[in-house]
Structure formats: structure tokens, C-alpha cells
Amino acid sequence: MPELPEVETTRLGLMPILGSSVLQLAVIQPRLRQLVPETLRSIIGEQLNTLSRRGKYLLLGTNKGTALIHLGMSGSLRLTATHEPYRKHDHVSLILSNDYSLRFHDPRRFGLFLWLEDEPLQHPLLSSLGPEPLTEQFTPEHLFSLSRKKKSPVKSFIMDGHIVVGVGNIYANEALFYAGIHPLTPANQLLLTDYQRLHQHICRILSIAIERGGTTLRDFVNSKGNPGYFQQELMVYGREAKNCLICQHVLELVRVNNRSTIYCPQCQPAFRSF
DNA sequence: ATGGTGACCTGACCGC
DNA sequence: TGCGGTCAGGTCACCA
Numbered sequence: 491m492p493e494l495p496e497v498e499t500t501r502l503g504l505m506p507i508l509g510s511s512v513l514q515l516a517v518i519q520p521r522l523r524q525l526v527p528e529t530l531r532s533i534i535g536e537q538l539n540t541l542s543r544r545g546k547y548l549l550l551g552t553n554k555g556t557a558l559i560h561l562g563m564s565g566s567l568r569l570t571a572t573h574e575p576y577r578k579h580d581h582v583s584l585i586l587s588n589d590y591s592l593r594f595h596d597p598r599r600f601g602l603f604l605w606l607e608d609e610p611l612q613h614p615l616l617s618s619l620g621p622e623p624l625t626e627q628f629t630p631e632h633l634f635s636l637s638r639k640k641k642s643p644v645k646s647f648i649m650d651g652h653i654v655v656g657v658g659n660i661y662a663n664e665a666l667f668y669a670g671i672h673p674l675t676p677a678n679q680l681l682l683t684d685y686q687r688l689h690q691h692i693c694r695i696l697s698i699a700i701e702r703g704g705t706t707l708r709d710f711v712n713s714k715g716n717p718g719y720f721q722q723e724l725m726v727y728g729r730e731a732k733n734c735l736i737c738q739h740v741l742e743l744v745r746v747n748n749r750s751t752i753y754c755p756q757c758q759p760a761f762r763s764f
Numbered sequence: 765a766t767g768g769t770g771a772c773c774t775g776a777c778c779g780c
Numbered sequence: 781t782g783c784g785g786t787c788a789g790g791t792c793a794c795c796a
Contacts, residue, residue, distance in 0.1 A: 493789060523772075523791080546790075563790055564774080579774080598773045600790060615791095642767060651791080658789055707789065708776080727789095748769075750787080 492561045494623065494656025495699035496710050496718065497546045500567050503713030504541055507569065507586060511537045514585040518576055522599050523562065525581070529605040533557060533584070544611065545619050545655030555607040558615070562600030568593050569713050597709075620654045623692055628654055630686040637677040637685070644680060645673035645746045648692065657692060659749050660705055663727045665691040672758045673751045674744065698723070726752040 492500070515534050517527040536552035543549070548567070550557040559567070572591045576583070582594040582603050594603055606613055621627035633653070640647055647653055649662050657665070666673050668691040671684060680688075704710055704718030707728065711717055721728075725735055730743040730752050739756040 496789075521773090560790080562773090563788070596773095597775065598788085598790095600772070602791095640766085646767085649790095660789060705789075710789070747767090749790095 492546060492565070492704070492710060493658030493661055493699075494543075494546060494696055495661070495702075495720065496704035497543055497548060497561060497656075498700050499704040499712050499718060500561070501541055501543050501548055504567060504569065504592070507538055507588070507590070507592060508541060509537065509539075510590075511535065511587040512584050513587055516583040516585070517581070518583065519579070519581045522581055522596065522601050522603060523560070524602040524604055526604065530557070530582070530603065532605055532607070538586075544616055545622070545651055546658075547616060549610050551610075555605055556610040558602070558604040558606055558610060558613065559594065560602040562596055562598060562602070564598040564709060565594065565596035565601035566709075566711050567713055568595065568711070568715055618652055620650075620652050623654050623656050623696055628689070628693070630682060630689040633685040633689060634680075634682045637680065640677035642677060643674045643746050644671060644677045644688075645749075645751060647677035648688070649747075649749075654692070656696065659751075660707075660724070660727045661692070661695050661699065663752055664695050664725055667726045667753060667758060668695070670758055672760045673746055673753050674760065726754065728752070 512533050515531060520527050532555055536554050538550060538552060540551035546560060548559040569590050570593055572585055572589055579597040580593050580595050584592040636653055637647060645662050645666060648657050665688060669687040699705060699720040702718055702720040703712060705720040706717035707721060726741055729741050732741055734741055734754040734757060737756045739754055741752050741754055744751050
């Protein structure tokens, strides 16, 4: 489910929990990619001081440690009234001092809910991540220089969290379309000017998607249970066999790293040999 | 080192 | 109505 804009939307909606304390912890269903109920108990009694984001990870900070949360493909965090019954696939509930509960819900269980006592950014899951796309650490030159030895498709390249974080399947498709780059182009065949366009559109699309509250295709909801609206502006994702909104050519589908990839053969020509 | 594939899960949808 | 197949917003371990 969530790419960077959806995680950021979730984070912004949860800011009201800051300053409250965790009265109780309920681990309803611990089976996730990673969740250790025993260590998580350390959060009980702690005040929630900070809520930050690194890539698609959320970091809920206290004086004693940090809860590291990833929503996987289908996860969501919601603020509910404490007396509200659990829903199927609720995994964790933090009962807060302000009469609300923070519920972690994840049907596919690819998410993660961990307690870290050490510096969270040093954790192996975070320490090798690439730059945040909406910071000055992320530049066209960064993409260009890291791509010189990469023969893999440019779409895989920009979706690799070690290159840049937060660009998932939807926004990779969209950015490549706007940049006029065929998704299968080997990353090392693109020029600096190509990466300048790609960089510009990655930043622009992610920013707009955050403004729209993210993209809801099936089940993304923000912390209040409401959908996002960026899906109304998608140019290629989910539009296989429909007409390109720019040139009317039929959009085509190809699988890149087992992920559906939609592109316009006319706007994103395969002009180099591959 | 790099790149491709399968694995992890459940639910929705489609065709028969 | 039910069954089997396919697909889904992410990431990682494992191979060649």
C-alpha cells in the first residue's frame, strides 16, 4: 500500500498524539514481518515526544526508546476511541492517556512494529537507506553518479531504497512517464539531462501526492480512516490498455522486477538498444 | 558485486 | 455458490 506520500499523510494525521502517554499496550496478533511483543512492552508509561519519518518508516520517539513502524503493503495506523472494538487484522493497540488508541492494522502482515533503545538511525534497517527525495541531499547528480555501473532497468533503480527512499511502484511509473523515459532503459544509459528531468518529476509528484493526502487504490486510509485523492491524477498507473492522456496512444504493460509497469510507448520511447 | 527470482501474507476479483 | 488462478501500494534472502 503505502509509498512515501501515504506514510507522510499518516504521520501528519497522527501529530495530535504527541504529548500523550502510553497507558497500556495490547498486542493482538504479533505475526508480522517483525514484532517482538516482549521488547515492545517498554513503551508502556512513556510519553510520545516525536513522530518522524525516514523513507517509508515511521519513528515514534520517547525518552526511553523509539517505536519503528513500517506499513508494508497493506498496513495503516488509525486513531480510534479506546472503547472501539478491534477489527480483523488489528495487530497492535497503544492505549493513550488522551482517551484515544493508536491501532496498527495490516491484513497482509508485511508490516513491522519494533522497539529500539539505541539510536534508531543506526539500526540496520535504516542505516543504509538512500537520501530523502524531498531534501537537498537528493540531486540529479546523485542519481547520475550512482547509476553509472547499474545495468538494471531505471525503474528498479529509482525504486531501490539504497538509491533514494520512498519511491514505490505507483510514483515510479508516474515519474518515468512525465520524464519521458522508458522504464526498461538500463540506468547507466541515461544522461545527466535525463536524470535532471526524472529528479524534477519525482520531487514534484511526491509533493503533490502529499498535498492530496496520498493515493487510495484499494485500502489506503489516513489516521482518521479517510482515503487520499492523488489517484484522480494518475497518468499511467492502473491505466493499462487505455489511451495516453497526452498523445492518445494505447498504454502498454510490462513487468519489471515482477511489478506491473505501465508506460506510453510513444511518450516514453525505447530509443536506445535494450 | 550485481541482478533476477521467490518468499512472506490475506483479500478481492475474474472466469468457469 | 464455489473453486482456482491472478493480482495488489514493500522488502529481503537467496541464488546464478
